[in-house]
Structure formats: C-alpha cells, structure tokens
Amino acid sequence: xxxxxxxxxxxxxxxxxxxxxVLEPEQLSSMKLKFGRRKLAPPTLALLWILRxxxxxxxxxxxxxxxxxxxxxx
Amino acid sequence: MNKEVLSGSELQKKxxxxxxxxxxxxxxxxxKRHRDERRxxxxxxxxxxxxxxxxxxxxxxxxxxxxxxxGATYGIGFFLPFILLTFAMAYVVQEMTVRLGAVTKKGHAxxxxxxxxxxxxxxxxxxxALGNLLTLVTEFIAIRAGLGFFHVPAALSVLGAFLxxxxxxxxxxxxxxxxVVLSFAIFNLIFIPVALMTHPVTTDVVKAFFTWxxxxxxxxxxxxxxxMSNIGATVTPxxxxxQQSAIVDKGLTSKDxxxxxxxxxxxxxxxxxxxxxxxxxxxxxxxxxxxxxxFQGADFAQALIPHVGNIGASLFALGLFEAGxxxxxxxxxxxxxxxxxxxxxxxxxxxxxxxNAYFYIFLLAAAGIAALLVLIPHAPLVMITLLVNxxxxxxMPPAILFLLLLVNDKEIMGEHANRALGxxxxxxxxxxxxxxxxxxxxxxCFPHLLPTS
Numbered sequence: 001x002x003x004x005x006x007x008x009x010x011x012x013x014x015x016x017x018x019x020x021x022v023l024e025p026e027q028l029s030s031m032k033l034k035f036g037r038r039k040l041a042p043p044t045l046a047l048l049w050i051l052r053x054x055x056x057x058x059x060x061x062x063x064x065x066x067x068x069x070x071x072x073x074x
Numbered sequence: 075m076n077k078e079v080l081s082g083s084e085l086q087k088k089x090x091x092x093x094x095x096x097x098x099x100x101x102x103x104x105x106k107r108h109r110d111e112r113r114x115x116x117x118x119x120x121x122x123x124x125x126x127x128x129x130x131x132x133x134x135x136x137x138x139x140x141x142x143x144x145g146a147t148y149g150i151g152f153f154l155p156f157i158l159l160t161f162a163m164a165y166v167v168q169e170m171t172v173r174l175g176a177v178t179k180k181g182h183a184x185x186x187x188x189x190x191x192x193x194x195x196x197x198x199x200x201x202x203a204l205g206n207l208l209t210l211v212t213e214f215i216a217i218r219a220g221l222g223f224f225h226v227p228a229a230l231s232v233l234g235a236f237l238x239x240x241x242x243x244x245x246x247x248x249x250x251x252x253x254v255v256l257s258f259a260i261f262n263l264i265f266i267p268v269a270l271m272t273h274p275v276t277t278d279v280v281k282a283f284f285t286w287x288x289x290x291x292x293x294x295x296x297x298x299x300x301x302m303s304n305i306g307a308t309v310t311p312x313x314x315x316x317q318q319s320a321i322v323d324k325g326l327t328s329k330d331x332x333x334x335x336x337x338x339x340x341x342x343x344x345x346x347x348x349x350x351x352x353x354x355x356x357x358x359x360x361x362x363x364x365x366x367x368x369f370q371g372a373d374f375a376q377a378l379i380p381h382v383g384n385i386g387a388s389l390f391a392l393g394l395f396e397a398g399x400x401x402x403x404x405x406x407x408x409x410x411x412x413x414x415x416x417x418x419x420x421x422x423x424x425x426x427x428x429x430n431a432y433f434y435i436f437l438l439a440a441a442g443i444a445a446l447l448v449l450i451p452h453a454p455l456v457m458i459t460l461l462v463n464x465x466x467x468x469x470m471p472p473a474i475l476f477l478l479l480l481v482n483d484k485e486i487m488g489e490h491a492n493r494a495l496g497x498x499x500x501x502x503x504x505x506x507x508x509x510x511x512x513x514x515x516x517x518x519c520f521p522h523l524l525p526t527s
Contacts, residue, residue: 016091019099022106024327026179027098029420030090033179035486038189044479051472052197054512058468062461066454 097424098325101249105330121333122340123252124320127404128168128313129161129341130259133348134209134401135216136462137307138265138394141349142374144300145356146366150274152289153304154282154350160308161346163503165339167474170481170492170500171314172334175321177490182318184415186476189483192416198476199416201469203440206312206409208462210444213402215455218448220395223372223388229449235399236445242403243437248323248423255403261396262348268389269354271382279354296367298517305510306463307349309503311473316408319415323422328490355382355390370459402441410437471508478504 019028026033040048101120108117144153171182178185183202187195214232221231242254282288291297317338326334356374358381359366366377375391382390407423413436414421420430427434447453478500484491492500517523 016096016099018103019091019095022099022102023095023325024179027102027325027327028090028095029092029422035178035180035185035188037191038483038485040190040479048194048472048475051475055201055468055472059465062464062468066461 093426093429094420094422094424097247097249098323098422102325105325109329118333118336121324121326121330122337123256123324124317124326125168125172125334125336125338126341126344127252127255127259127320127400128317129164129338129345130262130348131255131316131401131404132164132308132310132313133262133345133397134213134307134405135219135394135398136209136212136459137349138216138352138397139370139374139459140300140303140307140463141352142356143366143369144304145353146359146364146369146374147296147300148290149357149360150278150354151282152286153300153353154279155286156301157304157308157349157353158283158346160305161342161349163305163506164308164313164345165342166499166503167309167477168313168317168338168342169335170477170496171318172321172326172338173331173487173490174477174480175318176326176328176331176334177488178486179322179327180318181322181411181415181421182315182477182480183412184421185318185480185486187416189480189486190476194476195416198473199412201472202311202315202412203409205310205462205465205469206405207440207444208458208465209310209312210402210405210441211447211455212459212462213398213405214445214448215459216394216398217402219370219372220375220391220393220398223375223391223394231395232445232448235402236441238399239403239406239441240438243407243423243434246423246426248320251403251407251423252320252324255400258396258403259400262393262400263344263351264389264393264396265348265351265355268378268382268386268393269351271386272355272358274354274357298513302467302510302513302517303463305507306467308345309470309507310466311469312405312408312466314473314477315412316404319408319411319421323411323424331490352393355386358382402444406437406441409440410434467507467510471504474504474507 025031104120105117108120141157174180174182174185180188183195183199186198214235217235218228218231221234222228242251245251245254289297321334355378356366359374359377362381364377366374369377372391372394375387375394378390379387410433411421414430414433417432419432421433422430423433425433447458448455478492478497481487481492481500482497
C-alpha cells in the first residue's frame with residue numbers, strides 16, 4: 001500500500017505554482033510515495049539466501065586465490 | 075495501484091517545495107514545452123542522458139582493456155557478434171530500470187529497502203560499495219595509464235581526475251552534471267578512427283557477424299575467461315543502481331518511458347560500436363602474433379604505434395583516459411545515490427550541499443579513497459583490476475533477482491509491470507548471467523578445469 005510522507009521542506013508552495021504544473025505530486029521531495037513492505041515467499045527468500053551465500057563463498061575463494069598469488073609455495 | 079487519496083487543500087498543505095524540486099522542475103519545464111509544441115528532436119535531446127551514460131560509462135577502463143585483449147588474442151571472428159549480443163542483454167536489463175525509476179520515482183537501493191526491508195537493502199548496498207570502490211580504483215588506473223602515454227605524472231593525472239569529479243558535482247545540478255559527463259562520454263567513439271587506421275577487411279567483418287567465426291584455438295580456459303570478461307564488461311550491478319537513480323533525479327515519469335527506452339537503446343548501440351572498434355583496433359597485434367595476454371593500460375597504445383602510427387596510438391591512449399574518467403564520474407555518483415537511498419537521505423545531485431552534505435561526502439570519499447589507493451607505491455593494482463570483473467559478475471545474480479522481483483511487482487508497477495515476453499527475455503538473460511557468473515567464478519578459482527590451450 002502507498003501513502004505519502006509528512007511535509008518536511010523549506011519554502012511554501014505559494015510562489016511555486018509552476019513547479020506543481022510541471023512535476024507530478026510524488027516527484028516532490030516532501031511527497032515521495034512510500035511502498036509498504038512486501039512479504040517474500042519462502043522459495044524466493046531461500047533463493048536470495050542461496051545467492052547471498054554463493055557470493056560470499058566465491059569472494060572468500062577469490063580472496064584465497066589472491067592471497068596465494070602473493071604468497072607462492074616455495 | 076493503491077494510493078492514498080488526499081483532498082485538494084490537504085494536498086496543497088503537504089506539498090512543500092525544496093531547492094531540489096525547483097531545479098528538477100526547471101528541467102521538466104523544458105520537457106513540457108517541447109512536448110506541448112510537438113518538437114520531437116528537442117524533446118529527445120532534453121530527455122536523453124541516463125541510458126547513454128550508463129552504457130558508455132560501462133565501456134570503462136577494464137572493459138576497453140578486455141576488448142583490446144580479445145582483439146589481440148582472437149582477431150576478427152566470434153567475438154564481434156558476441157559483443158553485440160552482450161549489449162542486447164544489457165539493454166534488456168537496463169530497460170527494466172527505466173520503467174522502475176519512471177513509475178515509482180525511487181532509486182533501486184531505496185526500492186529494495188522499502189519492499190524487502192533494510193536488511194536486504196544494506197546487503198545490496200554492501201555488494202555495490204565494494205564492487206564500486208574496486209572498480210573506481212581501476213578507472214584511476216586507466217586514467218593514469220592513458221595520460222602516462224603522454225608522460226603526465228601519475229599523481230598529476232589522478233589529482234586532475236579527482237578535481238574533475240569534484241567540479242562536476244560542485245554544480246549541484248543534475249542537468250549540468252549530465253551534460254558535462256555526456257560531452258566526455260561521446261569521446262568513447264574515439265576508438266572508431268583508430269580501428270579505421272588498421273584498415274580492417276570489410277568482408278571479414280561482415281562474415282564474422284553472420285557466421286560467428288572463426289574462433290582460433292577453440293574453447294579453452296582463456297576463451298571462457300574472455301567470454302566472461304566481456305560479459306562482465308557489459309552488464310554489472312552499478313549500472314542498475316545508477317540508471318534507475320539517474321532517471322529519478324532527472325525527473326522522468328511514465329510518460330517518458332518510450333524516450334528512456336530509445337536513450338538506452340542508443341547508448342547500447344554506441345557502446346557496442348565503440349567496443350567493436352576497440353577490438354578491431356588491436357587486430358594487427360593478433361595478425362603479427364604479438365602476445366598481449368599480460369598487457370596493461372597504455373601497453374596497447376605503445377604496441378599499436380607500428381600499425382597505426384603515433385596519432386592512432388595517442389587516440390587509443392586518450393580513449394583509455396576518457397573511458398576511465400566517464401566511469402569514475404558515473405560510478406562514484408551511483409555509490410552516493412545508493413548510500414543515500416538506503417540511509418533514508420535525499421539522493422539527488424540537485425540537492426544543495428549544505429542540506430545534503432552526506433550525499434556529497436560519500437561521493438567524494440568513494441572517489442578520493444580510490445584515487446589514493448592508486449597512488450600507494452607497490453599497491454596490487456594488477457590484482458585489483460583482475461578482481462573487479464570477477465566481483466562484478468559474481469554480484470550480478472542477486473542484483474538481477476531483486477530487479478526481476480521489483481519489475482514484476484504489480485502493486486508498485488501497475489500496468490508497467492513486466493509482461494510475459496519481457497519476463498522470457500528477462501529471466502533468460504538472468505539465467506545466462508547466473509551461469510556465466512558461476513563459470514567465471516569457478517574458472518577464476520580453479521583455472522585448470524578446462525584445457526589451457
């Protein structure tokens with residue numbers, strides 16, 4: 001579900017009617033849309049974790065590879 | 075789409091105007107005028123930018139070295155159509171970010187955080203920050219190497235490039251920043267005259283596009299690594315984050331999606347032409363059996379002097395500098411966009427420095443750290459260059475999964491959500507990239523899985 005933020009910014013809109021004419025309401029920094037949190041389905045969540053672990057594992061392996069390149073076995 | 079409905083007076087009270095809004099509105103006023111007056115060319119001129127920048131930005135230092143190595147190793151053949159294919163894939167992926175940005179008016183990191191929670195937002199940001207920092211280092215290496223050909227001292231080239239980044243963001247105006255970077259980016263095409271100076275055989279070039287050959291040496295580990303390197307040179311995570319945030323910062327809306335698509339397609343075409351030109355420029359090294367496997371930076375320009383003369387070699391070195399500087403400008407901005415979005419700050423180059431200091435501090439810190447790393451004596455720069463493409467390709471599958479989840483989310487995308495055909499292409503590209511990433515990662519860690527020659 002979407003809702004809007006509360007006002008936060010500086011000047012009033014009295015002198016800036018032209019801004020409202022050219023920008024869509026949610027383009028204003030004070031009116032950014034907020035999308036609610038979406039619940040991820042278990043298979044999607046599992047896939048995200050698998051990919052996350054894959055990235056971490058591969059980075060560790062590459063780190064080891066890089067370390068080995070600098071410390072060749074005699 | 076669900077949207078809270080406010081009455082006219084409530085809406086007026088809530089709508090406060092910031093400096094960022096005014097600057098964006100000034101840009102949008104031009105869009106409105108050209109659209110109302112039905113001036114299609116001017117309308118396209120004011121709307122183009124993020125697509126061309128992201129594609130030419132990805133033709134960065136390591137990418138151009140990768141294309142040059144490919145040309146010097148394999149000559150005219152399989153890799154010419156393959157490069158076109160990789161840019162077609164890049165278009166499929168980047169087009170989704172155009173729609174996401176124009177419809178939701180939110181950057182990629184911000185959307186991930188909001189829809190899937192801060193945890194995943196910071197994870198995505200972490201991948202991006204690491205990848206971007208290493209990539210920025212390689213861009214400064216390219217800048218140093220390119221200007222080194224003209225005997226510019228390393229410290230001076232790196233400092234000059236950093237000051238250029240500072241100058242571009244000091245404008246605090248997206249439009250100015252975009253036009254400055256575009257004016258640099260167009261010099262990516264400087265590789266075309268170098269390619270023409272080598273007098274490539276037209277019939278061989280045309281034949282390669284139709285036959286996907288020849289492929290000297292067949293499939294081996296070096297070939298697979300170049301395949302993955304070329305993919306890594308075309309589709310990377312920072313591109314997703316940059317283009318979506320730039321679309322939002324520029325103020326594109328759902329009415330501008332068609333122009334955003336044309337901008338992205340044009341960017342892909344220009345980048346593919348520049349990449350193919352770079353490959354063709356180094357074909358004489360293949361023909362004359364020059365071993366370019368360990369070439370770095372300006373070595374290619376030096377080796378090309380007997381074939382394209384000093385002017386051609388100088389253009390090649392300038393192209394390397396251009397590739398580095400454009401990528402440094404865009405990648406440092408993509409880091410700042412993502413950091414600000416995840417931490418709930420304004421992610422806009424239109425915002426004044428005094429109101430949004432963290433955005434600018436993060437941007438300049440990313441570029442500054444990378445610049446300093448390049449100047450550290452005996453820093454493992456070659457190793458960093460090698461790691462950059464690996465990390466980019468490895469980080470791509472989770473990034474693309476988030477992209478697909480978001481672009482299929484009808485609650486936020488409404489009628490602009492992916493349709494069946496879009497998903498066929500999107501999922502196809504994703505699976506290909508995941509397999510490519512896996513293969514690339516495995517071959518990097520276990521290089522003896524395939525024969526070496």
